[in-house]
Amino acid sequence: IGMHSLCYMPNNAILFLDKDDNLLEFIEICFDCNEFTTSNKEITLGDKCMQKMNLLDDFFLKSGIKETKVLR
Numbered sequence: 589i590g591m592h593s594l595c596y597m598p599n600n601a602i603l604f605l606d607k608d609d610n611l612l613e614f615i616e617i618c619f620d621c622n623e624f625t626t627s628n629k630e631i632t633l634g635d636k637c638m639q640k641m642n643l644l645d646d647f648f649l650k651s652g653i654k655e656t657k658v659l660r
Contacts, residue, residue, distance in 0.1 A: 595621045600648055619645045 598616035606612055615633065616625045622641045624633055633640065 596623050596625075598623075598625065600653065617641075617644065 596618050597620065598618045600617045600619065602615040602617070603611060604613040613627045613631055615627075615631060618624070619641065622636070622638065626632065
């Protein structure tokens with residue numbers, strides 16, 4: 589039995605930029621429900637894994653990246 593949450597409100601993202609800082613692709617991440625969306629089907633975080641999401645969350649925090657809320 590798996591858990592599924594409908595909160596998806598991504599407050600973090602990994603952005604892939606070209607040499608001129610134009611956005612090429614992205615991965616949006618919601619650490620509340622551990623869901624993510626990519627701009628391209630060829631980009632993936634692999635199998636769902638809580639440890640992987642925890643490592644990404646820790647990486648953002650240790651890098652000084654703070655969660656921000658964006659109104660859509």
